[in-house]
Amino acid sequence: MKSSKILKAFFTPLLEVEYDKLETLRHQTILAPKTLYFDFTASGLAYKNIQKRIATILPYYANTHSHFAYNAHLMSDLYEQAKERIKQSLGLDEDFVLIAGGNGASFGIKKFQEIMGIYIPPKSLERLGIRKEKIQKMPDVVITSYEHHSNEISYREGLCHVHKIKLNDKGLFDVNDLCYLLQQLKKPIASLSVASNVTGMLTPLDQCVPLLRQSQSVIALDMASSSAYLNVESHHFDAAFLAPHKLLGGIGSCGILAIRKALIDTHLPPSFGGGGVIEYANDHEHLYIKDCDSREEAGTPPIIGILYAALAYQLRDEVGLKWIRIREKILTQAFLYELSKIPAVSIYGNLEEERLGIVSFNVGSISPLDLCAILSHKFGIQTRAGCSCAGPYGHYLIAEGSENKKPMWLRVSIHYTHTIEDIEYFINSLKNAIQILRH
Template identity: 35%
Template sequence: MEIKAKIGETTFTCRGDLETYFRPFREATIGTDFTFSTPFGEQKLIYADWTASGRLYRPIEEKIIEEIGPLVANTHTESNITSTKMTLAYQYAKEIIKHHVHAGKHDVIIMEGPGMTSAVNKLQRLLGLRVPERWKARLSLADDERPVIFVTHMEHHSNLLSWTETIGEVITIRPTANGDVDVDHLRELLETYAHRPLKIGAFTACSNVTGIQTPYHFLAKIMHEHGGICFIDFAASAPYIEINMHPADPLEKLDAIYFSPHKFLGGPGSAGVLIFDARLYQNRIPDHPGGGTVLWTDPWGNYKYIEDIETREDGGTPPFLQTIKAALAIRLKEKMGVERIQKREKELTSLLLSHLKQIPRVRVLEGHREDRLGIVSFIIEGMHYNLVVKMLNDRFGIQVRGGCSCAGPYGHYLLGIDKEQSETLMKQVEQGNLFVKPGWVRISLHPIMTNEEVYDIIRAIRHIVRYADTWKQEYMYDQTKNEFYHRGDDRYVRGFFAL
């Protein structure tokens, strides 16, 4: 909330309670007052790319350095102080994460790779749905034997292409006229594919392009009513919402979830999270056989794997430090409070949308939707998205992201690209003309941002629209990278070699 009063020729602004509440968290974030040089002088960095990655949080970094760092050692033993502390801290960190998402007694956690992409691919391998490419052509499955995977029209590539490369058949649920998931269509599809042996719903909880959320608990209920299972991708929304794998209605339970703690405040450098119902696990051999996965071995080729899933699927040196950091980032989220996070996000998003939609030549994707998390994507008519991003960086210090946000199919829907247009565009792209690749500029907000930063973003976009024809003359386009460079950039590179 913000109250403005004009006394004489001066306007006084009274900041709302939430901006004040989040100020200490903002002040503890590394880089808040960072400045950097551009061809147009020194710019103060305004970070508005939170959906891509979170930011480092000084108290977490200091805790890792001062308290955890001196005790860092490999796990797998409790015979010395360092290994004991790391083993216990690793286990406790996983319990913190499970508790945060309301995991149940049958749910197991596996920390995998740097984020959600690694986690969902791990899940697919554990379910036996991935076959090595060289052998896939030899695998003969009748259509009726293939698993079927239902996805929404809003998926990003990691929750779409990874399923496309399984032995299953991927079916997209159509959108409603308002851009939501058509739950009636899902019911129709489940009836059509009722004979399939395995029916999976792999749904995003929130679009990483528009911030629009899906009714994922209701989708889970529909899947379970038709004998299916439901997996939810929380990559875009996990830092901002409550996650509940087991709500009051047992039919709404989530059979697996995956997300990227690196997107949390304090989370960069953490590991991807996969939590799933252990009853889905039917494997005799772990995904990564190796140290820490066996109970015993002998010289004659005999061995026995550990029964505990979390242990046997954690071969080699586990990501103990990455997991500890993920747990600390989650604790920070809990300290900020989900209710306050959501209220502040709504304030900032409403402020941004109300002004952005009034700027000439600016089109906000799904601009009619106010009910979203703090993710807003837009295009400026007649301007390449990456040129807009470059100008925002160079002239105003604003960090946003251009492109398709790794959500090509959703982009087709948002931009109204039909199949014929798509084929024409893709042919040009394959021939090296990356300029025609569809895309947009994405702004993603965080509760620690100030109202003034949002106003700075709005003013910057207004200036770019106004002076675009003049300013664009200062940039060169690299077709091989689909990026723009200021014509004076090479001077800074040459300076590296001056002795």
């Protein structure tokens, strides 16, 4: 009885509805005074009520994998319920399981590649004396031209042939090129970002998913940049890579792979034979559990990490996806309008198409690294400078210069908790920072 009360209390509403929603969200967000945070694409921020909720469960903390001791039983139940709640938040049906681990979407990508037989450690190839280019019958993998390094470079190193979908003359996903590739390939794996983490550009899933289904492709979606702001209907994909730490309140959460059970071959050993996935073992033989929900989570699972993730998605849902998208669109439009009026600013990506609130730009010959530092140290504004772990896309966006020179920009993340006043302060601070760096 006591455990059921604790379980119920843990997932009670986080958003105090009797107060103004925006004011409540801003008040509950943990951030140093006189600091403006425009770096949500890299990571979310902590949320007071979520931190308090986690604290309530810590006195009962224990490892999972047992239902005899009270604390272990409680944490096992909490862990499983957290997974179920995340599945509900994402609109996943019973065909899917969640595999938790690591710290972000890169975990999900690697685990997916292990399950699909693509990932192999370089040392294993060396030890076996195998050259990748000599291997026959490797699967084909289709990716977009705006992938994060984790969803591109990892496939280049894996046991597969990588095919990149081109961008059209407007800098958008080229559906015609996808059609061409699918005519050449047999049942490829499509591993596509839902949204670019550089420009916020959205992949036209309504156009490409039917084509991929027709070609009997396995569809995996990288939702690292998108799941804080929108859902994708589960019939559009077979696997998804999630980074709950990018949600408000999600810091401390784990990475997640959502994957259809049909893709997990239980006739084979799991990708790692560790604690928790062994049914029975003696000196001569061992048997693995068949449960798809658990057999790829060897060892101690990320118990607190999955609780953070579940609460972050719960908070997102309480705020409301419609409310989030409306605010994000309004604030992003206002930001782009003011930013475009600043002389010598180059904003990357197609500005006419629907996008998330991710804006990357340069200002003339000013180093984005210097600009990031000035904004932070003089004006208390946190942004991110560099290539956003998307070097190949960066070379497309910044056409001039050598391919050997790392592309860089300043990336700004517009969030639904921002206000017009925050946008105005950013623009004015940016103008002042530019003046400082030019003199």
